Amino acid sequence: xCVRFRNLYLTEGIQSYDEAGNFISVxxxxxxxxxxxxxxxxxxxxxETERVIRCTLKEIMMSVDLDEVTSKYIRGxxxxxxxxxxxxxxxxxxxxxxxxxxxMDAATEIFDHVYLGSEWNASNLEELQKNGLV
Numbered sequence: 691x692c693v694r695f696r697n698l699y700l701t702e703g704i705q706s707y708d709e710a711g712n713f714i715s716v717x718x719x720x721x722x723x724x725x726x727x728x729x730x731x732x733x734x735x736x737x738e739t740e741r742v743i744r745c746t747l748k749e750i751m752m753s754v755d756l757d758e759v760t761s762k763y764i765r766g767x768x769x770x771x772x773x774x775x776x777x778x779x780x781x782x783x784x785x786x787x788x789x790x791x792x793x794m795d796a797a798t799e800i801f802d803h804v805y806l807g808s809e810w811n812a813s814n815l816e817e818l819q820k821n822g823l824v
Contacts, residue, residue: 751790
């Protein structure tokens with residue numbers, strides 16, 4: 691179960707510190723009924739949000755014609771799918787779009803057993819096996 695709060699997605703109960711610095715834990719089952727405005731989030735929760743963004747972004751990019759859409763459209767669709775403002779994640783999203791785009795491009799055969807591709811292509815065992823290179 692994912693919980694959205696202040697542009698962060700959490701997959702477990704909220705564990706953080708209150709304003710006085712005391713450790714608190716709010717079980718995931720009661721977060722709807724609890725007041726959590728005072729909670730300060732730890733860095734691992736941002737990483738979890740980035741993981742959710744990365745997975746959703748990949749799904750979006752695989753479902754559209756990348757020759758026909760803009761990065762602005764993809765970001766807008768991502769915000770719509772996740773139902774949140776992703777302004778603070780813009781640099782992360784831009785970098786992930788480039789990474790995913792590179793992973794989606796297949797290597798090009800130049801000669802028998804000679805392919806031109808990216809670092810991703812060279813480290814993708816499944817693609818190497820499919821092309822008979824390993």
